Amino acid sequence: xxxxxxxxxxxxxxxxxxxxxxxxxxxxxxxxxxxxxxxxxxxxxxxxxxxxxxxxxxxxxxxxxxxxxxxxxxxxxxxxxxxxxxxxxxxxxxxxxxxxxxxxxxxxxxxxxxx
Amino acid sequence: xxxxxxxxxxxxxxxxxxxxxxxxxxxxxxxxxxxxxxxxxxxxxxxxxxxxxxxxxxxxxxxxxxxxxxxxxxxxxxxxxxxxxxxxxxxxxxxxxxxxxxxxxxxxxxxxxx
Numbered sequence: 001x002x003x004x005x006x007x008x009x010x011x012x013x014x015x016x017x018x019x020x021x022x023x024x025x026x027x028x029x030x031x032x033x034x035x036x037x038x039x040x041x042x043x044x045x046x047x048x049x050x051x052x053x054x055x056x057x058x059x060x061x062x063x064x065x066x067x068x069x070x071x072x073x074x075x076x077x078x079x080x081x082x083x084x085x086x087x088x089x090x091x092x093x094x095x096x097x098x099x100x101x102x103x104x105x106x107x108x109x110x111x112x113x114x115x
Numbered sequence: 116x117x118x119x120x121x122x123x124x125x126x127x128x129x130x131x132x133x134x135x136x137x138x139x140x141x142x143x144x145x146x147x148x149x150x151x152x153x154x155x156x157x158x159x160x161x162x163x164x165x166x167x168x169x170x171x172x173x174x175x176x177x178x179x180x181x182x183x184x185x186x187x188x189x190x191x192x193x194x195x196x197x198x199x200x201x202x203x204x205x206x207x208x209x210x211x212x213x214x215x216x217x218x219x220x221x222x223x224x225x226x227x228x229x
Contacts, residue, residue, distance in 0.1 A: 042204075042222065043159075043204065056216065091158055091159070102215050103149075103161050103164065104159075104161070104215070104217065106160070109158055
């Protein structure tokens with residue numbers, strides 16, 4: 001398996017623009033997680049899905065952030081409008097209940113810079 | 116609210132040295148604790164997972180211990196090598212309906228000098 005795939009790997013945009021980050025989980029995994037990592041706050045869970053349904057979005061910082069999972073093999077995290085303080089590395093991870101659910105497999109991340 | 120702290124924030128050691136990384140958490144009601152490794156520009160890789168009922172886990176040169184009652188875990192790396200240079204994060208989890216929600220520490224940046 002190719003592992004968790006994220007795109008783009010790097011994104012530079014200007015304040016006010018819409019940003020869409022994409023994630024393809026490992027095939028067969030039924031939980032998907034979006035994290036944000038910054039120097040100041042470390043790695044924070046933004047939202048997670050079980051079987052494509054959002055379960056806990058309490059970590060989503062503001063209404064400018066939204067996430068969707070239209071099917072088992074694809075999820076997006078959208079920021080609209082983007083602000084400089086959104087600059088961070090965004091990780092997607094997936095896990096499988098059949099495998100116990102405890103180990104999360106992380107993608108390589110998307111490094112976002114908002115100017 | 117669960118808080119996870121890792122000390123030290125950064126560590127530099129000569130090759131071959133044994134070392135200990137520390138992790139503490141404020142709420143002992145955890146389901147498990149996991150240690151991850153993160154290489155620059157990459158995602159996280161799980162190293163060791165300790166269930167709340169366990170005291171330690173070992174994998175090769177790595178040994179992780181857990182003292183849930185005191186809210187502490189340590190990661191012991193024996194005979195360190197330059198390839199061990201990375202950031203190490205610990206994470207504690209709660210579980211809801213079979214999904215594990217992790218709270219991460221800020222990590223320890225380790226540099227092993229050749």
